Amino acid sequence: MKSILRGGNRVLISKSTNVYTNLALERYLAENIKHQPKTRLLLLWRNQPCVVVGRYQNPFAESDIKYLSEKQIDLARRYSGGGTCYHDLGNLNVTIVTTREDYNRKKNLHWIVNTLNEAFNLTLHVTDRDDIFLDTFKVTGSASRLERLYAYHHFTLLINSYLNDLRRSLKSEDQMKITSKATSSVRSSVLNLADRNNSITYEKTIALLIEKFFQWNNEKTTTSCDYIDPLLYYEHIKDFENELKSQKFLYQVTPPFVYTIEHEKQPIEISVSNGIITDIKGNDSIIDKKNFLGQLFHGVYHNIQKLNKT
Amino acid sequence: MQSTRLLVTARHFSSNWKTNHLLKRCITILNTSNIHRTNSNLNNSSLSLVDSNRSLCMNIRLSKNGIATIGQYQSIRYASSDSLPAHKRVALPALSPTMESGTIRSWAKVEGEKIAEGDILAEIETDKATLGFESSEEGYLAKILIPGGSKDVPIGKLCAIIVEKQEDIAAFKDYQGDDGEAPVSKKPTSEQAAAPKKSEKEPPKKSDSASKTEQEPAAGSTAKTIGANKDGSVFASPFARKLAQEKSINLQLVQGTGPNGRIVAEDVEKFIKEGGAKVDAKKEQAKPAAPTKAAKKEKEVSARAGGYNEQQVSELRTEYARRMVESKSTIPHYYLTIEVDLNEILKLREKLNDMLAPKSKDAKDKSRGITINDFIIKAAALACKKRPETNSVWMEKSIRQYETVDINVAINTDAGVLVAPILYNVEQKGLATINQEISQLSKKANDGKLGDNELEMGTFTISNLGMYGVTNFSAVIYPEQVNF
Numbered sequence: 001m002k003s004i005l006r007g008g009n010r011v012l013i014s015k016s017t018n019v020y021t022n023l024a025l026e027r028y029l030a031e032n033i034k035h036q037p038k039t040r041l042l043l044l045w046r047n048q049p050c051v052v053v054g055r056y057q058n059p060f061a062e063s064d065i066k067y068l069s070e071k072q073i074d075l076a077r078r079y080s081g082g083g084t085c086y087h088d089l090g091n092l093n094v095t096i097v098t099t100r101e102d103y104n105r106k107k108n109l110h111w112i113v114n115t116l117n118e119a120f121n122l123t124l125h126v127t128d129r130d131d132i133f134l135d136t137f138k139v140t141g142s143a144s145r146l147e148r149l150y151a152y153h154h155f156t157l158l159i160n161s162y163l164n165d166l167r168r169s170l171k172s173e174d175q176m177k178i179t180s181k182a183t184s185s186v187r188s189s190v191l192n193l194a195d196r197n198n199s200i201t202y203e204k205t206i207a208l209l210i211e212k213f214f215q216w217n218n219e220k221t222t223t224s225c226d227y228i229d230p231l232l233y234y235e236h237i238k239d240f241e242n243e244l245k246s247q248k249f250l251y252q253v254t255p256p257f258v259y260t261i262e263h264e265k266q267p268i269e270i271s272v273s274n275g276i277i278t279d280i281k282g283n284d285s286i287i288d289k290k291n292f293l294g295q296l297f298h299g300v301y302h303n304i305q306k307l308n309k310t
Numbered sequence: 311m312q313s314t315r316l317l318v319t320a321r322h323f324s325s326n327w328k329t330n331h332l333l334k335r336c337i338t339i340l341n342t343s344n345i346h347r348t349n350s351n352l353n354n355s356s357l358s359l360v361d362s363n364r365s366l367c368m369n370i371r372l373s374k375n376g377i378a379t380i381g382q383y384q385s386i387r388y389a390s391s392d393s394l395p396a397h398k399r400v401a402l403p404a405l406s407p408t409m410e411s412g413t414i415r416s417w418a419k420v421e422g423e424k425i426a427e428g429d430i431l432a433e434i435e436t437d438k439a440t441l442g443f444e445s446s447e448e449g450y451l452a453k454i455l456i457p458g459g460s461k462d463v464p465i466g467k468l469c470a471i472i473v474e475k476q477e478d479i480a481a482f483k484d485y486q487g488d489d490g491e492a493p494v495s496k497k498p499t500s501e502q503a504a505a506p507k508k509s510e511k512e513p514p515k516k517s518d519s520a521s522k523t524e525q526e527p528a529a530g531s532t533a534k535t536i537g538a539n540k541d542g543s544v545f546a547s548p549f550a551r552k553l554a555q556e557k558s559i560n561l562q563l564v565q566g567t568g569p570n571g572r573i574v575a576e577d578v579e580k581f582i583k584e585g586g587a588k589v590d591a592k593k594e595q596a597k598p599a600a601p602t603k604a605a606k607k608e609k610e611v612s613a614r615a616g617g618y619n620e621q622q623v624s625e626l627r628t629e630y631a632r633r634m635v636e637s638k639s640t641i642p643h644y645y646l647t648i649e650v651d652l653n654e655i656l657k658l659r660e661k662l663n664d665m666l667a668p669k670s671k672d673a674k675d676k677s678r679g680i681t682i683n684d685f686i687i688k689a690a691a692l693a694c695k696k697r698p699e700t701n702s703v704w705m706e707k708s709i710r711q712y713e714t715v716d717i718n719v720a721i722n723t724d725a726g727v728l729v730a731p732i733l734y735n736v737e738q739k740g741l742a743t744i745n746q747e748i749s750q751l752s753k754k755a756n757d758g759k760l761g762d763n764e765l766e767m768g769t770f771t772i773s774n775l776g777m778y779g780v781t782n783f784s785a786v787i788y789p790e791q792v793n794f
Binding site for chain 2: 080103129130143144145146181183
């Protein structure tokens, strides 16, 4: 148990494909490993189909909540900032954890780009916004979390994901209805790496990254990676996992917003703060305000949607 | 060739005018004194303005053409003005060179709350990163100027005020922040002015050193010469230099991330965006003590009329000194003195030497003959075997008792440096062997050819000052050893 927390250049691969477990594990390792300067921890993981929104985003504005629940696609919120992404088994998650001082997104991304370009004969490049693009298509989105003693940068890598599901999940009808200061996603057209070079697979990619990771860090003493079964650390990560799964964290930490609907040309503005409806402006005959004020927005969301008629 | 540093005490910061006035005076002083000291290079000197709270606020660099460029450099700055009590200004930090703005998502502390160093002040989101922005100061959060939920706050914008004393919080109740201040300014601006106190008096007095006033740089705000070498020159790439010159940045404040700590262009850009050098708390702690003492000492010395010869202390010597102090202050020493009648030993020695001498027909053989020292070494080894506890090392959580006795013997080399090479397994060696080895090591020491393994630490060091007529001395132990 203790050895999992030692520092140095290491590669850990999660055996779980549960997004909440993996996010909890990521945070647990970042917070508890004794990170040593000038060394990196590489975490590789992937999830069953899910949508992950950034820490300060509004899930309603970023995804089709209804579609998600129909298709049983998980919705998660991560601790790092940035935008929303769709995960499935064809999408590799990479996290690089370092000390706060060694935090450097560009370096991480350039390493990935160089490694993949060389091995798979691609023409990936890093953009200003710390994305990785293949020509005009996005294949990677980045996000980070910085704390006093550690920092992590994680990003996705579209290898062979179901892009139709991706597009469908991330399409939000509510985008126009919501006004807020939440972080909004910058949408881009996406592409799988396998679409460009069909020899690329998930297995090949992780094998490549593991090998090149140790070279990158000038590491000669150890080149082995560990498969980590988060279940073994359940006691340690359960608090994070429960938080990540909670309705509170999913919906109530959304920055305050105003949800505007139209009922027969008459607008109704619903103000939500901390997930709770704090104010409703509009014609009283359309909406029974008493029923809605003080309610959790995500709880009455369906009913509100029904009122939206042109 | 050390860069000269001029610390000027300031009493009040009240206006731009006063700052400029002070600068003009300082530049005049420096220029005047420069004329008289042709061999001193003032071009890389920095002028540091310090306020009455004894914290460094600005660093002004005197460039070749005599124009002072001012760099402001930190996201928490000290300030003091006639109307407001001393406070620290907290500005939005940049996480990367390209970052221009961020969002303050929430404040973790409320106005009036106590802040400890390292406490998270606010959750900030910028450039797809969430940051727990923590305080590098302790005090009280006097005022929050940018509320939680504020988006697109420019980097460097004043967000909050921290005060040292709880009673000062009230003074900031309606504080709105001064917009006249450009926290990340590429042009030299400052709200803080200083009244020159001692500087004008000093130059006429001193003859060969630049005027110095000692001030105790407070932790967390001293400007460090991060990218600078000892002689004041800065290790930076040509592009970085150009960039720094264009933007009037003092390269000495920029932290280099290139090879060998070289400053590259990216570092300079980052420096600009961050509004100044990142303050490394750890390094700061070491610094305030040393400059104060050095400055104080120099002040005392210079008040004396006589001249002095100052010798640079080599790194090796500094290290020895440090170790000695560390050893003496952290390790309990106890001393036992006993008089030993060596008559029998002396007789034995004569006998042995007679036996050994004829054997060496080699004229070049510099064998010294068995000395008292050799006897003592052997005796020590035997004693260690008899009392194994003396042949042990304290390993914090355990005591390691060695089975072999390895003894270091202090040798005074011709160069004057004391080395103590090691004799292994002394308990197994005979006097002759010991003697021989010491001769060899001694020669090597004088030639400067002692190998690393020869300088390892045993548990015992033996040193003899008998040849100087010393009857008793109390040695300072080597940190890893047990006996001396």
